[in-house]
Amino acid sequence: MTWSNNWSQYFAQLGDNQAFEQATKQTQQAINQLFQEANAPYSGLEPVQLKAQINAVDFSTPSSLENVIQETNALIAKNSLLVQHPHTIAHLHTPPLIASIVAEHFIAALNQSMDSWDQAPAATFVEQKIVDWLCDIYQLGERADGVFTSGGTQSNLMGLLLARDWFAYQQSQHDVQQNGLPEYSSKMRIICSDKSHFTVQKSASLMGLGERSVVLVKTNVQGKIDTQALQHTIDTLKADGLLPFAVVAMAGTTDHGAIDDLQTVVDIAKAAGCWSHVDGAYGAALQLSEQHKSRLKGIESADSISVDFHKLFYQTISCGALLIKDKANFNTLLHHADYLNREGDELPNLVDKSIATTKRFDALKMFMTLKAVGVKQFGEFYDYLLSLTQQVATKIQQHKHFELCCTPLLSTVLFRLSSEIQGDLSDQQFNQLHQTLRLQLLTSGNAVIAETKVDGKLVLKFTLLSPCLTLSDFDLLLEKIEHSTLALINTK
Numbered sequence: 001m002t003w004s005n006n007w008s009q010y011f012a013q014l015g016d017n018q019a020f021e022q023a024t025k026q027t028q029q030a031i032n033q034l035f036q037e038a039n040a041p042y043s044g045l046e047p048v049q050l051k052a053q054i055n056a057v058d059f060s061t062p063s064s065l066e067n068v069i070q071e072t073n074a075l076i077a078k079n080s081l082l083v084q085h086p087h088t089i090a091h092l093h094t095p096p097l098i099a100s101i102v103a104e105h106f107i108a109a110l111n112q113s114m115d116s117w118d119q120a121p122a123a124t125f126v127e128q129k130i131v132d133w134l135c136d137i138y139q140l141g142e143r144a145d146g147v148f149t150s151g152g153t154q155s156n157l158m159g160l161l162l163a164r165d166w167f168a169y170q171q172s173q174h175d176v177q178q179n180g181l182p183e184y185s186s187k188m189r190i191i192c193s194d195k196s197h198f199t200v201q202k203s204a205s206l207m208g209l210g211e212r213s214v215v216l217v218k219t220n221v222q223g224k225i226d227t228q229a230l231q232h233t234i235d236t237l238k239a240d241g242l243l244p245f246a247v248v249a250m251a252g253t254t255d256h257g258a259i260d261d262l263q264t265v266v267d268i269a270k271a272a273g274c275w276s277h278v279d280g281a282y283g284a285a286l287q288l289s290e291q292h293k294s295r296l297k298g299i300e301s302a303d304s305i306s307v308d309f310h311k312l313f314y315q316t317i318s319c320g321a322l323l324i325k326d327k328a329n330f331n332t333l334l335h336h337a338d339y340l341n342r343e344g345d346e347l348p349n350l351v352d353k354s355i356a357t358t359k360r361f362d363a364l365k366m367f368m369t370l371k372a373v374g375v376k377q378f379g380e381f382y383d384y385l386l387s388l389t390q391q392v393a394t395k396i397q398q399h400k401h402f403e404l405c406c407t408p409l410l411s412t413v414l415f416r417l418s419s420e421i422q423g424d425l426s427d428q429q430f431n432q433l434h435q436t437l438r439l440q441l442l443t444s445g446n447a448v449i450a451e452t453k454v455d456g457k458l459v460l461k462f463t464l465l466s467p468c469l470t471l472s473d474f475d476l477l478l479e480k481i482e483h484s485t486l487a488l489i490n491t492k
Helices: 018-037 047-055 065-075 098-110 121-137 152-172 199-206 227-239 262-271 284-288 327-333 363-373 375-397 427-443 471-491
Strands: 145-149 188-193 214-217 243-250 275-280 304-308 320-324 402-404 412-417 450-454 457-463
Touching: 018 065, 098 363, 121 145, 121 320, 121 363, 145 152, 145 327, 152 188, 152 199, 152 243, 152 275, 152 304, 152 320, 152 327, 188 199, 188 227, 199 214, 214 227, 227 243, 227 262, 243 262, 262 275, 275 284, 284 304, 284 375, 320 327, 363 375, 375 402, 375 412, 375 471, 402 471, 412 427, 427 450, 427 457, 427 471, 457 471
Parallel strands: 188 214, 188 243, 243 275, 275 304
Antiparallel strands: 145 320, 304 320, 402 412, 412 457, 450 457
16 A cells, blocks of 8 residues: 655644645735624524525535635625624624634643643643632632633533532432432432522533422512522422532623622531532622622622633633642542553642543643733723623613613613513514514624523523723614514515
8 A cells, every 4th residue: 555645744743834824824914804894793694595505515525624614604604604704693602812822722732631731731730720820810719720611501510510510429428420229319409599590401411410300489570589488498408308419600691690698608508518519600700890899799609600711701612610629539530541540640630520521722822822911901891891781781771662671780781672662562473573583683694792691581682791892882783683673674
C-alpha cells in the first residue's frame, strides 16, 4: 500500500504552516465582512428553504478548503442568528467578548484535553487558578473547590448528584458510587421553587430519582421562593416519612430574573439537614457589582453554586463551572484508571472531580478576559444593564399598545400587547396573536424576541445582556413590534 505524503495539508502542523494561516485569515475576513454588512438579526430565509439547502450539501466529493470556507460563509454564517445585533434579544445568549473569541483560537489550535495533567500541563493550572479566583470572590472558604463544566445544565446535575451521594452517606453511610441507589431512594426529595430551571427535574431523572422526586414550592409576586412555604414543605415531607435532601435556590430565574432570599433558604436547608445548591447561571455574576452584589447575600454559605460564563460573563458557548464549599465531596466522582489518573499521581488530574473525561480548555477564555477587561468593568456592565432594563420597562409601560407584566428584577422585561389590541379576540386568540407575532418577527429577520407564559398567559420577553445596547435601540424595536402587530390585526 502506498501512503500519501500530502495528508499534512489537512492538519494544523508544527512549523511553517501556510495552509493553516491562509484558512484562518480567509475565515476572519469572511466574518468581518458579514458583520460589516449585517443589517438584521437573521437573514429572513424561510426555514424550509434553509433546511433544503443544507440537506442538499454533498459530502461524497471533497472540495478545496478555500471553497468550503466560501460556501460555509454563504450558506451557514449568513443564515445564522447574529447575537451581536441589538434586536437579537430573546434568550440568555450573549455577544461574546473579543478576548473570549481570540482565546477560542488558542483552544482549538492547541486542543488540550482537560482530564489529565500530562495532556494539559499549563491548562490544568489555568483552570485551577480561575476556580480559586471564583471561590475567593464568592467567599466560599479554604475548603472550597470547583471544576469547569459545559454550562448550567451540567453544573446543576453535578451539584445535585453530589448532594444525593452526600446525603446517602450521612443518612446511612451508604456509598452510592459503589452500591447504587439506597433502598430508600424512592423517598428522597429535592425541593425548589416553581420558577426554578427545568434542569432540576432533568437532573432528578438522570440520577435515577425521577422527576416526581422534585417538590415545587410556591413563589411570591416577585417570583422569589416563599420561605415560609419552603419551611412548611420540608416539615410536611418529613412528617410523611419522606427524605428531603437538597434545596435549590435561584439566583436569577430565567423569565423574571428573581433572586431568592439566599441566606434564609440556605439557613432553612442546613437546619433541615439538606444540601443547599444555588443555581446562579443567570444572576450569580452580580457578585462583581458593588452596587448589586448585596442581593446575593448568603451565597457564600451554600454547599454548591452553578455559574455560567456564557451568559453575563460574555464568554463564547459553552463555558460554566460548579463550585462546592467542601472539596472532599468531589471524592464521590473519583475513579482511578491505570492509563489516565493513576493512584499515587503527584500532579493534578482534573478528571478526578468531573463527570466528563475529555473536557475543553474553556478556562483560558476567562483567563484572557479577566486580563484584558478586568473585574471592575464587569460590575459596571451589570450596573448599566440593570439601569437600562428599568428604562425600557418604563418605555413599555407608557406605550399605548403594550402592557408591562411586572417590574424587572434583573435584565428581563415581560410584557403583553394591550387590551386595546385584544379588542374582541378571545384569550386563546390573543395568546395565538402573541405567538404568531414572535414567529413573524423571527422568520422575517426583523427581530428575535422571546415568548413565555405567566399565569397561563402568553407574554413576550426581552432579555437585555449586551452593555452596548442603548435606549434608542428599543425605540426602533418597539416600532417594529407595533408595526408587525397592526399588520397582523389588519389581515384578520
